Amino acid sequence: MTTTGTHHPEILDQLAAGIANLTSSRQWRHYLDFQSRFHHYSFGNVLLIASQCPGATRVAGFHAWRKLNRTVRKGEKALWILAPMMRRRSDTDGEDERTVWGFKFVPVFDIDQTDGEELPSVCVRLDGDDPAGRLDQLREVARSIGFTVMDHEFSGGTNGDCSHELHRIRVETANSPAQRVKTLAHELAHALLHEQFGDRALAELEAESTAYVICQALGIDTSGYSFGYVATWAGGGDPAIASIKGSCDRIQKTAAAILGSIDVVGQEEGVEALSSAETIRATLASGGTHSADIAGTTPRGPPGTAGLDTAGPPVHDQLIS
Numbered sequence: 001m002t003t004t005g006t007h008h009p010e011i012l013d014q015l016a017a018g019i020a021n022l023t024s025s026r027q028w029r030h031y032l033d034f035q036s037r038f039h040h041y042s043f044g045n046v047l048l049i050a051s052q053c054p055g056a057t058r059v060a061g062f063h064a065w066r067k068l069n070r071t072v073r074k075g076e077k078a079l080w081i082l083a084p085m086m087r088r089r090s091d092t093d094g095e096d097e098r099t100v101w102g103f104k105f106v107p108v109f110d111i112d113q114t115d116g117e118e119l120p121s122v123c124v125r126l127d128g129d130d131p132a133g134r135l136d137q138l139r140e141v142a143r144s145i146g147f148t149v150m151d152h153e154f155s156g157g158t159n160g161d162c163s164h165e166l167h168r169i170r171v172e173t174a175n176s177p178a179q180r181v182k183t184l185a186h187e188l189a190h191a192l193l194h195e196q197f198g199d200r201a202l203a204e205l206e207a208e209s210t211a212y213v214i215c216q217a218l219g220i221d222t223s224g225y226s227f228g229y230v231a232t233w234a235g236g237g238d239p240a241i242a243s244i245k246g247s248c249d250r251i252q253k254t255a256a257a258i259l260g261s262i263d264v265v266g267q268e269e270g271v272e273a274l275s276s277a278e279t280i281r282a283t284l285a286s287g288g289t290h291s292a293d294i295a296g297t298t299p300r301g302p303p304g305t306a307g308l309d310t311a312g313p314p315v316h317d318q319l320i321s
Contacts, residue, residue, distance in 0.1 A: 011216045012248060015209060016241045018227040019234075045081040049108075052079045055155035056110040058119075065109065070116030078107030112155060122228030125159075126220075130177035134218050134262075138184045141261045142169055147191050149184065162187040164195045182222045185211035189254055204233040205240065206247050206254075213255035218262075 041049065041059075049056050059079060062072055083106040086098045111119070139149045147162075152170035154160075160171045160183040169187045171180050189210035190203070197203040212226040234240030244251070 009248075009252065011213045012209065012244060012251065014216070014223075015212050015226065015230065016244050018223050019231045019240045019244075021227075041081065048081050049079055053110055055112070055158060057157045058111040059108045060111075061106065061108050065114050065116075068117070068119065070111070070114040070119075072109045072114050076109060076113040078109060080105045081108055082106075111157075122232060124224040124228070125175060126179040126182060126222060126225055127176050128178035128220070130181055130220075132218070134181045134220070135177065135184060137262045138181065138188060138258075141258055142184070142188060142191070144261060145188075145191065147188075159183045160187050162190040164191070178220055178222075179225075181218075181220055182211050182215050182225065185214040185258070188258055192254055192257070193250065201233045201235070202243060202247065205230050205243050206251055208233075209244055209247070209251045210254045210258075213251065214258055217255070217259055 049059060056079065059081075060068070065072055082103045084100045085102045085104055087101050088096050088098055142149045147167050147169050149169045149171065151173045152160075153174065154170075154172050158172065159175060159179065160169065162169045169184065169191065171183050171187070175183070186207045189207040193206055193210075194203045208226050208229045212222050212230075215222045230244070231240050234243050
């Protein structure tokens with residue numbers, strides 16, 4: 001299969017159409033109803049959770065999990081966060097109002113500490129093999145840009161991560177070969193595009209959209225995972241489609257560079273890896289800006305911030321795929 005120089009705009013159209021269909025479905029409404037039952041934690045509590053359980057993805061209190069037909073396993077250690085203590089007082093007009101007069105520690109538990117019914121999800125991990133050896137080809141692409149790819153067993157729902165500081169990508173060993181290919185394609189996009197980023201949701205949309213284009217071009221259908229992932233991070237159908245259009249050039253160039261590099265790797269065993277790296281960097285340098293520039297904000301992800309691949313947004317403040 002020859003992919004060099006092809007930008008695959010029709011595949012991005014398929015992605016946008018798939019997201020539009022998903023976010024108008026009953027499955028999406030059920031998912032949003034489920035998500036509304038989880039608290040949106042403050043930045044301070046996000047740090048507290050991450051310090052106690054770095055792999056946490058979804059946390060809730062003991063009774064909240066019971067309402068979702070899940071129970072905390074005996075012997076599990078609670079994660080402690082701060083909750084406001086409220087009191088009523090009368091204002092100058094004699095009206096009662098609730099005010100915060102202090103904080104207290106309350107226990108919560110990550111989903112990985114519970115058993116019970118499966119939770120609704122719009123991201124379905126892929127099944128299937130990798131008969132064409134795409135994972136090994138993508139490993140070579142990573143090596144050509146100075147990144148090492150490692151197999152790893154993650155806790156919780158993490159499928160992979162990318163560290164610019166360590167020049168390292170890790171991929172979950174327990175997943176199917178097809179899922180591992182998609183994860184590595186996603187993390188390669190993070191490696192190339194998001195050493196610094198200003199908008200986390202945009203970074204995730206760009207990385208997963210790039211992975212979708214790459215995998216479709218390689219004959220691996222990731223729609224069951226990618227549609228829900230992009231829609232979840234972008235906030236729904238219309239915002240997701242608008243963001244895809246806004247980042248279209250970056251997504252297409254990154255996907256084309258990686259696909260073209262696969263062709264270079266496959267043509268001759270004697271081709272220097274450096275030529276692959278130069279191809280990618282030259283292609284990306286010909287246009288496009290960092291997502292931080294697009295957002296118009298100071299990047300909140302410093303060099304070395306890890307990009308995680310999970311089935312949905314985690315509670316800690318890191319890039320995810």
